[in-house]
Amino acid sequence: xxxxxxxLQSAISSADSIILGKNRQIRLALACxxxxxxxxxxxxxxxxxxxLAHTLAQLLGLQFSRVQFTSDLLPADIIGxxxxxxxxxxxxxxxxxxxxxxxxxxxxxRATPKTQSALLEAMEERQVTAxxxxxxxxxxxxxxxxxxxxxxxxxxxxxxxxxxxxxxxIELGYPDRDAERALLSGGNPRERLASIAPAxxxxxxxxxxxxxxxxxxxPPLIDYVQALVAATRHDPAxxxxxxxxxxxxxxxxxxxxxxxDGRNAVLPEDVQAVFASVAAHRLRKVQGGGHAGPDDIAALxxxxxxx
Amino acid sequence: MFRRRPAEPLERATxxxxxxxxxxxxxxxxxxxxxxxxxxxxxMLLLGCWLWFSRRGLPPRWLLSLIVVxxxxxxxxxxxxxxxxxxxxxxxxxxxxxxxxxxxxxxxAMVVVMLGLFLLLTHYFYSQSIPTGLWLIASCTLxxxxxxxxxxxxxxxxxxxxxxxxxxxQATPFMLILxxxxxxxxGPLWGLPQDAHSSRSGLPxxxxxxTVSNLVLDGSIAFRARFDETPPATPLLYWxxxxxxxxxxxxxxxxxxxxxxxxxxRVEARGTPLAYEITLExxxxxxxxxxxxxxxxxxxxxxxxxxxxxxxEPVRQRSRFAFTATTDYRFGRDDPPAxxxxxxxxxxxxxxxxxxxxxGWRQKxxxxxxxxxxxxxxxxxxxxxxxxxxxxxxxxxxxxxxxETRSGFCEHxxxxxxFLMRAAGIPARVVAGYQGGEVNPVDGFVVVRQSDAHAWxxxxxxxxxxxxxxxxxxxxxxxxxxGIATALPAGEPLPALARIDLDWLRQFRYRWEAINNRWNQxxxxxxxxxxxxxxxxxxxGEIDWRGMTALLATLSGVLLLAITIxxxxxxxxxxxxxxxxxxxxxxxxxxxxxxHSWEGPQDYAARVARExxxxxxxxxxxxxxxxxxxxxxxxxxxxxxxxxxxKLATRQLH
Numbered sequence: 017x018x019x020x021x022x023x024l025q026s027a028i029s030s031a032d033s034i035i036l037g038k039n040r041q042i043r044l045a046l047a048c049x050x051x052x053x054x055x056x057x058x059x060x061x062x063x064x065x066x067x068l069a070h071t072l073a074q075l076l077g078l079q080f081s082r083v084q085f086t087s088d089l090l091p092a093d094i095i096g097x098x099x100x101x102x103x104x105x106x107x108x109x110x111x112x113x114x115x116x117x118x119x120x121x122x123x124x125x126r127a128t129p130k131t132q133s134a135l136l137e138a139m140e141e142r143q144v145t146a147x148x149x150x151x152x153x154x155x156x157x158x159x160x161x162x163x164x165x166x167x168x169x170x171x172x173x174x175x176x177x178x179x180x181x182x183x184x185x186i187e188l189g190y191p192d193r194d195a196e197r198a199l200l201s202g203g204n205p206r207e208r209l210a211s212i213a214p215a216x217x218x219x220x221x222x223x224x225x226x227x228x229x230x231x232x233x234x235p236p237l238i239d240y241v242q243a244l245v246a247a248t249r250h251d252p253a254x255x256x257x258x259x260x261x262x263x264x265x266x267x268x269x270x271x272x273x274x275x276x277d278g279r280n281a282v283l284p285e286d287v288q289a290v291f292a293s294v295a296a297h298r299l300r301k302v303q304g305g306g307h308a309g310p311d312d313i314a315a316l317x318x319x320x321x322x323x
Numbered sequence: 324m325f326r327r328r329p330a331e332p333l334e335r336a337t338x339x340x341x342x343x344x345x346x347x348x349x350x351x352x353x354x355x356x357x358x359x360x361x362x363x364x365x366x367m368l369l370l371g372c373w374l375w376f377s378r379r380g381l382p383p384r385w386l387l388s389l390i391v392v393x394x395x396x397x398x399x400x401x402x403x404x405x406x407x408x409x410x411x412x413x414x415x416x417x418x419x420x421x422x423x424x425x426x427x428x429x430x431x432a433m434v435v436v437m438l439g440l441f442l443l444l445t446h447y448f449y450s451q452s453i454p455t456g457l458w459l460i461a462s463c464t465l466x467x468x469x470x471x472x473x474x475x476x477x478x479x480x481x482x483x484x485x486x487x488x489x490x491x492x493q494a495t496p497f498m499l500i501l502x503x504x505x506x507x508x509x510g511p512l513w514g515l516p517q518d519a520h521s522s523r524s525g526l527p528x529x530x531x532x533x534t535v536s537n538l539v540l541d542g543s544i545a546f547r548a549r550f551d552e553t554p555p556a557t558p559l560l561y562w563x564x565x566x567x568x569x570x571x572x573x574x575x576x577x578x579x580x581x582x583x584x585x586x587x588x589r590v591e592a593r594g595t596p597l598a599y600e601i602t603l604e605x606x607x608x609x610x611x612x613x614x615x616x617x618x619x620x621x622x623x624x625x626x627x628x629x630x631x632x633x634x635x636e637p638v639r640q641r642s643r644f645a646f647t648a649t650t651d652y653r654f655g656r657d658d659p660p661a662x663x664x665x666x667x668x669x670x671x672x673x674x675x676x677x678x679x680x681x682x683g684w685r686q687k688x689x690x691x692x693x694x695x696x697x698x699x700x701x702x703x704x705x706x707x708x709x710x711x712x713x714x715x716x717x718x719x720x721x722x723x724x725x726x727e728t729r730s731g732f733c734e735h736x737x738x739x740x741x742f743l744m745r746a747a748g749i750p751a752r753v754v755a756g757y758q759g760g761e762v763n764p765v766d767g768f769v770v771v772r773q774s775d776a777h778a779w780x781x782x783x784x785x786x787x788x789x790x791x792x793x794x795x796x797x798x799x800x801x802x803x804x805x806g807i808a809t810a811l812p813a814g815e816p817l818p819a820l821a822r823i824d825l826d827w828l829r830q831f832r833y834r835w836e837a838i839n840n841r842w843n844q845x846x847x848x849x850x851x852x853x854x855x856x857x858x859x860x861x862x863x864g865e866i867d868w869r870g871m872t873a874l875l876a877t878l879s880g881v882l883l884l885a886i887t888i889x890x891x892x893x894x895x896x897x898x899x900x901x902x903x904x905x906x907x908x909x910x911x912x913x914x915x916x917x918x919h920s921w922e923g924p925q926d927y928a929a930r931v932a933r934e935x936x937x938x939x940x941x942x943x944x945x946x947x948x949x950x951x952x953x954x955x956x957x958x959x960x961x962x963x964x965x966x967x968x969x970k971l972a973t974r975q976l977h
Contacts, residue, residue, distance in 0.1 A: 232954075
């Protein structure tokens, strides 16, 4: 296990060398994979969303496919279609890009809700049904969706219920001064990516996920998760509090975070570290209609004393 | 750390609670506030419900301001003031009804709750009955539940109400301590509740045809009496009220006290004294109702020349008076001649036939006793009828009654009898009061109602003094023996509850009146005397208000302490690792590095290490040990290890 853990750490440091100054987001994205969840990255174009997805695929040794969502994309463009095969005199299913271990759904909010939900259902079920036949998606199966801030023109914001299917939502943000300077003086990150050997391969992911799920969560820690979730439910600033599914997601993410940190027990710090990513996109504010911002989340955390 | 939000928005689901509170706290005022106001209040609350239900926005502020100004003006026109009890309550109701239309933030909700608590109090201005008390307890529970809903988040309504009820139950001991020990003053503390003061006129000050029979349909209670021993038999229960000794040709009234000689009649008791206490409903008069004949009076009461008991002040609220009496007595043999003379006076003219009748008796009989017997015989013989609905009498009422209509109620008989006696030269007077009463089997009190009002006569002779003669008993003996309901012919109107055929209803009424009586005696009638009595019975002796306040504070303090200890004791035991860790954090806080309540051990250690590198190792070791003991999978000896590590680390802090 420690060998596997070492390789995980080396994957992180490789990613750090490609995506500069984004260590926290890289670890969050990895935690998301280890907690068997899907990731939503929300930010402006050009801050490195796609690069992060590429990097993860490369370092984890996952088979990668990318779908650029557009307003005329159809469900079949993602899932695949049956075409007539003249040689065999019958229809043959041509799998779509969703049949990959890591799917990057770029700018998911540009597609129509119909297409969005085709992908989101695949994420939830880990299988797709086309032409009356159900086909399992590969293992591991991990979706990174990116989204432009939804107030941009020509977008269909993901509805609440769909957002809940993403374990985490992270933002990348602009790089800091030093990181940007390094970026500008170095080469193209995509080219450097090609030169890096994968630290892990697809068969490593499952044992990693099992190990992360086995991290110990003591009763006081569960108390803390419950207190946080209850606080969101009682806070009149939010339309709805966190669901039980969100509470499970929070604990799973905290376990993965603790695992990446090399600990065998979850600490309140782990919960706090992942709380913003897990909770913010699930908490819609009553006033203004937006989601909870970093300040709101920090205030929420600071209101709850550790049990 | 805590950011203050400008206005916390109000949860939509709390609005029904607030509306219900507004309705519960204003509704009972329907009885005594103008109908237009209650209609407006009802309309506003309905509008509030509808806006909530249909998820519409609240009306604009200018409109609400307009309604406030308009409503206040209307209240001013109604009462000609905006102050005082009724106008003040009217304003509160108006505000309470309007507030739900501007409930935007949590602050507005708090205003509704506070206003509701204030409105609760105002109901006591009007009524202090048991139903009012129950309603207010329910409303208070609702208001508490509303607070719980606002601050405690969504839960099943039943759970919230239960929680509120438990809170109020926990407050009950304090309520009892305050009720029993708060220094009392005589009379109500604020304003005057209307039902305590309702002006039940009760007995009239003059007696003429119709004055007593008007009372008979009133089933309300005049007073209650509690005898130390068994009450005397009903025919002996003559409760003496105003005595009337001047006749103007139509009505009997009392001679002004100044025109009578100063004198207190001597009562010669021949029977054993009976001790009893009456609880008199307020009747706004000074006279008391005493059983004939009184031997001792309550403190502060005086006996007049006519053996009537008076209190020093008008009876403005339900009050208790303790008497002793005897039903076998003689009194007034030593009444001064001037007074006896006054009791023979009649107007110079009028009612000639009656005078002639009496003159005939005087010539026929030598002794007054024989004349009295003759008169009673006359009533019995001549087919007189006892009825509540006698024909109207004209200018010579006594003559008309005696020789034409021959039907009347007790005041007709008493009046005619006394007229005849005086015409025959025998001193006589009319006495008004109550006769009989009903023993409530539930609590043993004798309940005397307005319908027991009665008028009888007294005649005087030198050897026996004043003696009671009840001419009504001659015509309708059952009136005196069994009460009004049996004495009247069938078909006459009666207070519904005086009829005896509805047995279950009677049983229910007995019970209800007994409960009410207990409430009156012990809750509403808990005055300084009762308080002193109670404290004496508790063995606290005479205690003044200072002592009482001290006792109050001590008892509340002890109770509070007991509850606190109990609550602390009931708290789940804090786990040992946490206790050690918190002690260590407190130690660090004293060195100027307090841990935030939300800060995890590793974060805290990292921060301390940054700010005090010298402590870095000690604090990191402490945090690791704590994590191992509290958050890691259970390991043997983790707690001991934590204790040892923290001890070591604490030593390093110095």
